[in-house]
Amino acid sequence: MTNEPRREASGGISLLRAGGASGRPLVLLHGIGSNSQSFAAMMTLMAPSRPLLAWDAPGYGASTPLSSEWPPADDYAAALLGVLDRLGIGTIDLLGHSMGALVAGRFARNLPKRVARLILASPALGYATKPGEPLAPPAAARLDAMIAEGASRFAATRGPRLVHASHDPVLVAGVVKGMSEVKLPGYAHASRMLSCADLVGEAGHIGMPTLVLVGVEDTVTPPANCRRLYDAIAAASPSLGHRFETIPEAGHAVPQEKPEAVAELVAAFAPPVPAEN
DSSP: OOSSOEEEEETTEEEEEEEOSSSOOEEEEOOTTOOGGGGHHHHHHHTTSSEEEEEOOTTSTTOOOOSOSSOOHHHHHHHHHHHHHHTTOOSEEEEEETHHHHHHHHHHHHOGGGEEEEEEESOOOOOOOOTTSOOOHHHHHHHHHHHHHOHHHHHHHHGGGGOSOTTOHHHHHHHHHHHHTOOTTHHHHHHHHHHHOOTTTTGGGOOSOEEEEEETTOSSSOHHHHHHHHHHHHHHOGGGOOEEEEETTOOSOHHHHSHHHHHHHHHHHSOOOOOOO
């Protein structure tokens, strides 16, 4: 593998891969309004220290959607397990951004021996609604807007809000482009999963060292909310060396806005080590 991320596919899931050929892989899961490309700059910075793998979640990019109209986080975690098993990847370090944190948290809960270190970046917490019931208002409003406006207009309106440095046209354009590529049914499936999730409620089941990080200027998953999640994780397992970090002058799209800072925090918390099978 090389420093420049390259595209491939595994079992109906589109992947972005980069990095070295040896060492414990770092797996990256994107947010609800994004795709694997949101990690490209960060992956380039971190390669070739270790294998790096970012997916397009089911229903995103060229990845096949899940079959259920109300897929729980378990279904996304099972899809991720399928990718790792097909690629012969054992133990990983796992980073989930925003909605991706819900999948990462459930994967870590279901398969704790497969995750050495967990990183939750600007984590969505979920709203603990019930499958089949009305979505939480924020999730419903976003889904309704995307359907009514179309992905391109939806992204043009909402995308810039995810970036603190909204004066940076290249950065904003990258965030907007990723959001403009969301589509149905993938976005609807993810919206329902997000509404039904409850990451704080599951904090006691996270059994590996965990880093929670967030941009200081994040208005989507504000630092106070992320701190609440961290406190719940730390209270349940205080001896594991969990960490909470904030990144100045960064909004919600922190892997794109501050890839250097995120890469440094991840490398310090989950340094490259020999792969474990």
